[in-house]
Amino acid sequence: MIRAVIIDDEKLARDVIFNYLNEYCPDVEVVAQASSVKTALSSIQKTTPDLVFLDIEMPDGTGFDLLSRFDKIDFKIIFVTAYSEYAIKAFRFSAIDYLLKPLKIDELIDAVERVRSAGATGISSEIISSLLTNLRSSSPKQSTLIIPNIRGFEVLRVSEIIMCQADGYCTNFHLSGNRKVVSSKNLKHFDGLLEDQNFLRVHHSYLVNLDHVTGYTRQGEILLSEGMKAFLGDSYKNEFVKRFTGK
DSSP: OEEEEEEOSOHHHHHHHHHHHHHHOTTEEEEEEESSHHHHHHHHHHHOOSEEEEESEETTEEHHHHHTTOSSOOSEEEEEEOOOHHHHHHHHHTTOOEEESSOOHHHHHHHHHHHHHHOSOOOOHHHHHHHHHHHHOSSSSOSEEEEEETTEEEEEEGGGEEEEEEETTEEEEEETTTEEEEESSOHHHHHHHHTTTTEEEEETTEEEEGGGEEEEOTTSEEEEGGGOEEEOOGGGHHHHHHHHHOO
């Protein structure tokens, strides 16, 4: 049984989550509900939940203000938000679960299933910090990207990613300083995530940061920072050339 707390300043929003959980996620027991940072803090401390459904904006602060009150966050979090698509990108970059209002049943079920399969570990302060950095950015570009792995996760600065290379169902991140990080997500996942961050798919196996491109050869090689190279596929050539020549 997953013990859950629902935190939202709107009673209707809390009722929707409660009723959906009751009907579609019977192994989730709602042990408390709260409508403010103050009451939420007390509810979590008293009930020690496994999972918290957390609204961001509340009358006496934000969900982040609440989380800052804990020395250690040992519960899972699913943010419930009415934020725009621009802000949602920050959640995706920080590898944090979220649900958009108005709530969709299938998305709620999927989010709860991810909590079930993820084990007992809570969310870290580093991940929350990454999310806040990305949310506060005045630019559409995100500052950091969380890469979960078997040991935990890596926090990458987007600007230090030189290229991403497919490796079967995984993705190798080649970084400044000749570092490499491996993600269990495939290249298609990061192609969609990084497409508006000045990254370009140039081959079925390569996604490059255009800020790190230093040249191109007629043999179809893209030259990158720190002596790295990526191959340019024929079907991607026109778009690549257009990005640099405008033609």
